[in-house]
Amino acid sequence: MVRRSARSRNRRQEPAVKQLPWRQLVNPYSPIEVLSTDQIEAIHQSSLVLLERTGMRVLHEEARKILKAAGADVDPTTKMVRFDRGLVEEKVALVPSEFTLRARNPERDITLGGNRIAFCTVSGPAYCTDLDRGRRTGTFADTCDFLRLAQSLNIIHQEGGWGFEPQDLPPETRHLDMYQAQCRLLDKTWQPWALGRERSVDAIEMACIAFGTDREGLAKRPPFLTVVNTNTPLQLDIPMAEGLIEYAQAGQVVCVTPFTLAGAMGPVTLAGTLSLQNAEALAVLTLIQIVNPGAPAMYGAFTSNVDMKSGSPAFGTPEYTKAALASGQLARRHGIPFRSSNTNTSNTVDAQAVYESAMSLWGAIMGHANLVYHAAGWLEGGLTASFEKLIVDAEMLQMMAEYMKPIEVSEDTLALEAIEEVGPGGHFFGSPHTLERYETAFYSPMLSDWRNYETWKEAGSIDTTTRANKIWKRLLEEYQPVPLDPAVDEALAAYVAKRKEGMPAAGK
Amino acid sequence: MPNEETDEQGEIILSDLPDDELVKQMHDDLYDGLAEEVKEGTNILLERGWKADKVLNEALVSGMTIVGIDFRDGILFVPEVLLAANSMKAGMAILRPILVSTGAKPVGKMVIGTVKGDIHDIGKNLVGMMMEGAGFEVINLGINTSVEKYLEALKEHRPDILGMSALLTTTMPYMKVVIDMMKEEGIRSEYIVMVGGAPLNEEFGKEIGADAYCRDAATAVETAKRLVAERRATA
């Protein structure tokens, strides 16, 4: 058979960094259910008993008042709030099963709920690290680079809250500079912080400026999702309560996430820790729905275990994975969008970092998380954000995105004729069936090196982490600015300047 | 109840043991977290005319040193160390009034708390537990501790050490607020100030004027012992 050569085409240019295009992902598979319906019910009932019999200590006075007015049983001296199961069930039923977050670029809006899943960068670490400069306290310039990378990686659907702490900025006003940088450098959605009232109000005010809208407009099309941890066991602290009330009132999405570390903050048995997680999540979701009935919210789960020999948290453990899968079942039982994470405990970007991450990711994907928080960049139990790990994770996330494309079974894909045509002992490289499809048939990696040993060796034996280092630098070079409307930019700068009046300046 | 069953030896009657074997047995009992046995051993040694500070140092503190080493080296589990520390405390409860009345120096006293705005307390509680295990008296102020509360506690308890813990980069600077206030009130030099928490480091400790930054509970105990001894030597 004579085939026309494809030489008429121009010589192909490979992109410097091979990325999948931006796409909101849908998870087509049935979730893995590690617990039976009866077991899920038993956990849920245990949570309700806990809320009725013991309740939660709510340290924030206003939150206690709000709960009391809605019929919860509040003891002002112990600050304990006990919840009737009727109240909990009535309020939790109000949480919408799906919501859409508005991005600066409408093509980057994301919807969370049902089968949809989105990936979000790491947030919270005190340190950052990369191969060139090592582990260090990050600066404003470093965090801006991390934001640029979050913007440049198509597989990242949301920026998680500036990666790590810019410790050269004073803590009182750090959030103002960071919100401004998030507005400037990203056209995707990004997370603000809920730690205290001021950080929350500033985010809401700055979003009104950025979107040229008012609070009402912002509530109609919320741009924000923010994470609120409970202070497990059975406590809600003051800054987080302040934050959640502000965001809930403004109609923004609060992702309630009990951080239940079995062994330290929860019982060593997963069933017990899951019932504690579920109780705390339901209590805070109840509070949110009292503050603003129908406000969008998420059921976040962060159950892992500690190292019983040091008390420090461990992540990506088998217990973590099982807990993620079970938490997905609980969230679906309540009909609330579910958040999970991509975590590990490794001190460097090595095999441990990746196999623990892989365990976490499988728990998130097969547990049907709608949002995978800390999906890229997390290292060292969340104490450090790594530029190389960001890229390694992006590769894993791209692989997961491809994994979530279901196997198509049709006359076409069964390829009966092609198999018969090639016949026994032949090969498929030249089969017309292959030629029609080969370019997009398989995932083409961004980071993996598939060359044979000798070729790889001759090219310098470059390992994954070093390749990741090259990729993030390349991405930074190629970062495409997403300029803000100058009037908006100016208004944001004016807001920040005004708020900084009388506050400590950098260098303190 | 006071007798321990062991496979090889059957029942051990503590009061039948000579001093050196009893002390060894108390080290084992501390390691195994047997509070009743440690209390009994303490009483026996006192009855035999041992001075309280000798019981404290030879039977209890050196027993807990072994526990501390095995905790640091990842051999013991946290719950085991907790039981050991509680056994130590039980022995200390007997010794403390005698130490006070004879004017003997106790191991030391520490006031510890997580700073204002911060609720992370797992690490701080572990430090407190290990310090108690090492024989220190620990006053735990809990979480979200304001400068006023720290200073009040210093005045009330007159500890050797003020310990502060913080896990948030936004609350770390509060440690400096407390230290600066101590300076302002002219009481900074009266206390050893120790700080800790995962986002801190040596450099930060120096910067804010603390006497020591400690990376974990075992280091905290070693540092506390060293600094208290140094102060007493120069006092």
Ligand code: B1M
């Ligand atoms: C006096 O002398 C001494 C001497 C030694 C001392 C010492 C004092 N204190 C400590 N040490 C030393 O000895 C101890 C024992 O060996 C050690 O103590 P550590 O505390 O380091 O170690 C413990 C044994 C185990 N470690 C821990 O317990 C801390 C682990 C991590 C994962 C963590 C936890 C568990 C929690 N958290 Co928090 N939390 C994180 C932490 C990340 C991390 N990997 O460290 C961190 C610190 N948290 C963070 C955040 C963001 C938050 N947390 C929050 C809440 C919580 C939980 C309640 C869920 C829980 C705390 C529960 C509790 N009762 O303590 C929120 C804030 C609440 C508040 N108001 O403070 C919230 C804002 C999250 C939210 N959106 O709600 C991040 C820091 C952010 C920042 N930029 O500063 C964080 C790095 C995780 C992350 N990547 O997001 C040593 O440091």
